Amino acid sequence: MSSPIPAAGTCRVVLCRGCCCGTTDKHPDTDHRQQVDQLSAAAGVDLAVTGCLGNCERSNTIVVLPSPAGRAAGGRVTWLGRILDATLTQAVVDWIAAGGPGVADPPERLVPHVQPPGRRIAATAPADAR
Template structure:
């Protein structure tokens, strides 16, 4: 009796598991599923899409309020959502920079050394479009920002607990 080859000794359940890259091994792709159907051989085998950049918009006491005139805050957030997930935050404690937008890198951008970029005074549609252009190109760590965004970028102050701010 000859011993079966190692490839045939893999249990059926293990053979049909996706690899770490998200692909199903070739042998499993042609096996019938438990319901009896054979997977379509022409179906693409792709990994899950990478997480995109994320955008945080401050919308509290100053940002996103009537204190910043001439800006359609809801339209700005909606426009940013066309390029990346947007999270609305309470006050980020940089009211002198209203409207504040923080562009957070994607997982790939973070792995490449990208860090969150804080943008202040984002009060015109042109700045919003520049942010979208950058995010769609990959954002922090993956694509250089349009030069004009350098005028909006700032380093936020270190955040201190409220008890320390009140006591100083």
């Protein structure tokens, strides 16, 4: 069964909550519940929480998929790593509010957090999907 396509202007956001992301053992100073709440309450965000994406060395990982308009404009899936505080999570929310991948460039604050896909995804995805 496939997931429904997000509404126009809505970006699907995949939040890793696997073996490292979202754990107080690895990130004791991060409010992981607040991060989920912040993303799920944001306009334009279709949040999916998932298990490990194989990106443990760069946890907490957030993956932003372009909206339909972003895809039409050539937007690509964007992986973000080390999103560990409310200000970085808000930068993700603000980017999505501005249109997200394909519509708006990531805020300067997020640029150092853009990264390649996690190991599990990279190993199975066709080269043109990365």
